[in-house]
Amino acid sequence: MNSWSHRCIALLCETNRGRWQANPADGCVLPPHAASPGRIGEVTVPAPVASRLPRHRHGPLQPVELAQASVMAALCAVTAIVSVVVPFAAGLALLGTVPTGLLAYRFRLRVLIAATVAAGVIAFLIAGMGGFMGVVHSAYIGGLTGIVKRRGRGTPTVIVSSLIAGLAFGAAMVGMLAALTRLRHLIFDVMTANVEGLASFMSRIHLQGAAADLKRYFADGLQYWPWVLLGYFTFGIVIVSLIGWWALSRLLERMRGIPDVHKLDAPAGDSTDPIGPVPVRLDQVRFRYPGAAQDALREVSLAVRVGEHVAITGANGSGKTTLMLVLAGRQPTSGTVERPGAVGLGKLRGTAVVLQHPESQVLGTRVADDVVWGLPPGTRIDVAKLLTEVGLDGLAERDTGSLSGGELQRLALAAALAREPALLIADEVTTMVDQQGRDALLGVLSGLTKRHRTALVHITHYNNEADSADRTINLSDSPDNADMVETADVPAPAVAVGDLGHKPALELIGVGHEYARGTPWAKTALRDISFVVEQGDGVLIHGGNGSGKSTLAWIMAGLTVPTAGVCLLDGRPTHEQVGAVALSFQAARLQLMRSRVDLEVASAAGFSPRDHDRVAAALRVVGLDRTLAGRSIDQLSGGQMRRVVLAGLLACSPRALILDEPLAGLDAASQRGLLRLLEDLRREQGLTVVVISHDFAGMEELCPRTLDLRNGAMQPASTSAAGGTGSMS
Incomplete structure (x- = not known):
């Protein structure tokens, strides 16, 4: 996440210190939510604002909603600023309707308002009133299109809504000019000068009749200026709304066709039930994604005990990630999942998930901030000890943007361990990491269950990673697909034996x-x-x-x-x-x-x-x-x-x-x-x-x-x- 998004998060989340729940995209558990970093070493986290699940339509903004609003606000602000400060780039302001339209289409109105406020403040501070108005226009067009599309309405609804908005905006502008007499006279004097100049030019090219008509019609317009402005703004907003609807609704229609197959929502009642994700037993569990012709996870029965290190292996498409989702709380299509309590996704002593792309899990701008981000009040964390354990000793004050891929992955692991999870799921965490980082991560994971009271489920393709587990569960249908990826020594820089002789x-x-x-x-x-x-x-x-x-x-x-x-x-x-x-x-x-x-x-x-x-x-x-x-x-x-x-x-x-x-x-x-x-x-x-x-x-x-x-x-x-x-x- 870039610095724009971080600033938006800071603006949106200053008083919301609750815990991140599940991210609706990519099946990932977001990193902890905004928390005061406190002092390095032992950290006490302030009280959070109560949060609910993303599907609830009332109450304060949820962590997932804040994350989406912050990212989309950043995109909207950037497009508005660029359209103002870059010459001949005003058309780029239309791109700002895309993030606001997506927010209105997927979330409640409050999320769009929060994003608009954040983006508007940023755009105003950098690009002045032009940037602010660009954000407002994007929010209006995107919001109207998204809401109408989400509710299954069509063009007639857009016309009626834009008529009401145009009349309201036009009436507001007329009222403002009626109250600000000096400003009105100044604007009309400028317009009169422009019309006089245009009429003079038309007279010189032998269009005296047209010039006289222009001056007469303009004088009539000034006499009835409230009605002219009301009609102008109403007509203009209707036209702009229809153009935005025509273009943006097609994009939203395409977005509807993209399956959100990896969505993770905490189960109903999970916020009040006692947390107890392990031991967990899966009995004849299957899972099929909506609209799919076959099961993504074929029938599997397994158990994960307290403090056990289990490796999950199998060919691509064998259902490893789907099994991760089931262990993290998604309900299977068939079969039963037995636990002593709730999954506790992202909660203290609950379930934590670390994925293969650490960039999607690191939100703090400082390493120490990210470790404690989102922990509940009164939680005391020895940040320095956790960072030492994962191999980031002395990096507490580093900017997370300066970390390598392996360091980011270890930071995500430290943030997960800060929750003292009873179940930690590591989904191919070494895939995008170089050999040095891979060895460091394996060193941390291989002895994790001995240092912490946690069960570890490690999904991997690599044989040496699976060998470090207490036992291995292979999801492949046949031994032909059960091969593991061998590791190799780093090759020395070398040239080919023999010259190809090509150009x-x-x-x-x-x-x-x-x-x-x-x-x-x-x-x-x-x-x-x-x-x-x-x-x-x-x-x-x-x-x-x-x-x-x-x-x-x-x-x-x-x-x-x-x-x-x-x-x-x-x-x-x-x-x-x-x-x-x-x-x-x-x-x-x-x-x-x-x-x-x-x-x-x-x-x-x-x-x-x-x-x-x-x-x-x-x-x-x-x-x-x-x-x-x-x-x-x-x-x-x-x-x-x-x-x-x-x-x-x-x-x-x-x-x-x-x-x-x-x-x-x-x-x-x-x-x-x-x-x-x-x-x-x-x-x-x-x-x-x-x-x-x-x-x-x-x-x-x-x-x-x-x-x-x-x-x-x-x-x-x-x-x-x-x-x-x-x-x-």
């Missing part, structure tokens, strides 16, 4: 990049990077979190222009040839913008989705059956999503393909299949492949060259062949 495809010459250059927040990401990738070459670039790998990938793809040096493709800068180098993002789901597989592939490749043969051919290249063309994107496994992304990219015939963490979150079978696919494309079609990854096992054939990136600088290469020492079983 250079990508050339980086003295490339450096500095974010926010020339500002007090300047940060150097890359320094003097120089290397050549030949046509048909395979290169592995590795390095720790924060080493600059993703920045380098965006520069090679032409999506970022380096602040120093140049990146060339066939002798021309890559930023002048966007699309010639294809880039596959870390999170494949974020790159899939359409609802169905065929629509996604066709849109990415630039042909019609009705061209079924081309869609089938694109899917065949990446090893997917043509029957998947009509499947919803959200029904695909992680491995299938990555292949769909590749299908669209490869159908564009790129000169080179860059894959940023392509193996993250994939089981062993999916990893092997993806690597075999890429090896075949490189060998048979001469595709140039650059892989940026923390995972090295099995990369030897695909990437005979290895480059090591540390702190934004390339390390010297040895003359031995690259490759990791491990492999995937």
Whole structure:
């Protein structure tokens, strides 16, 4: 979350010190809510304001509502400010209707009002009255459209509502001008001067009759100015409202079609029932998401005892995340879940969840703040001890924005442990972390049940992580899908054995990049990077979190222009040839913008989705059956999503393909299949492949060259062949 969002949270949540409940998106438990940081060491947290669940329509704003309002307020304020301070950018103010429309569509009116107040204050302080009015206009159009859409009404309701709003606003303006006589005379004098000037110009071009009519009609308008202004504002607001409804309602309609399959709400009565999430027993539990044709979690029976460390493994699509949701309180479709008490999601001695994307769980701007964020009154926490336990000793005063991915993940774990949970669920927490951070997290998790009175359920693909548990539960349907991902030693920087003898495809010459250059927040990401990738070459670039790998990938793809040096493709800068180098993002789901597989592939490749043969051919290249063309994107496994992304990219015939963490979150079978696919494309079609990854096992054939990136600088290469020492079983 950026600094804008933090400031909005501070503005919205100053007096609301309750606990975060469940986030309605992505199945995540939000970090604790606003709490005074107190002193470092032992911290006493002030009393919270009573909170209720997001589904309640009355009472004070809930933590989830505050979080949504703060983020949307930040977006609305930014668009309003940019539209004012950037020349010829007034049209960007229309983008501010999107976040306000989403708030009105999904939440009660009070949430929209809170966001409008926060965004309006920020916009006024930075951009003056113009920014403030931009926020007000966005709130009106977005609010009207969202509320009408949520209530299932249509255009007639918009017309009636906008007529009432126009009459009210017009009457208010007429009343203001009637009371402020001097201001009215000044405005009318300016308008008269403008009309006189226009009439004089028309007379010079021999339009004397039209000029006389203009002056006469304007004089009549001034005589009846209250009625003219009332009609003007009413008509204008109706037209603007209809335009906003026409554009924004279509976006909201698309949002309705996006399934919120990972939503977590605390069960009814959970706020008053005694907390007791363990021991928990699942008996013949199944789960099927609404509208799905098959179960996401097939029948499973298991028990988790107090203080037990259980590893959950299985292939992509076997139901690991769905099982996490059931353990965290979601009701199964069938079967029974037995607990001694309530789940206590996010509460003291209840259930805590740590997910694979720590950025979504860290809200505090300071490390110590985030640890205690949202704890109830009277809770005393030894922050320094918790930070030492997770390997963040001495970082209590650090800005969370300066932490690496591994450090953020450990901070999320510390915040979860601050609740003294009886059940801690860690869902693939090492997936997006480099090897050093992965080892540190595993060291914390492996002995956690001995240091705390907590049961640990660890969902993982990695064999060494599962081996540290007391027992392992495999959700795969067959032994063929039960392979675990092996870990590998970090490969040494190396060049390929033997010269490919091909012409250079990508050339980086003295490339450096500095974010926010020339500002007090300047940060150097890359320094003097120089290397050549030949046509048909395979290169592995590795390095720790924060080493600059993703920045380098965006520069090679032409999506970022380096602040120093140049990146060339066939002798021309890559930023002048966007699309010639294809880039596959870390999170494949974020790159899939359409609802169905065929629509996604066709849109990415630039042909019609009705061209079924081309869609089938694109899917065949990446090893997917043509029957998947009509499947919803959200029904695909992680491995299938990555292949769909590749299908669209490869159908564009790129000169080179860059894959940023392509193996993250994939089981062993999916990893092997993806690597075999890429090896075949490189060998048979001469595709140039650059892989940026923390995972090295099995990369030897695909990437005979290895480059090591540390702190934004390339390390010297040895003359031995690259490759990791491990492999995937």
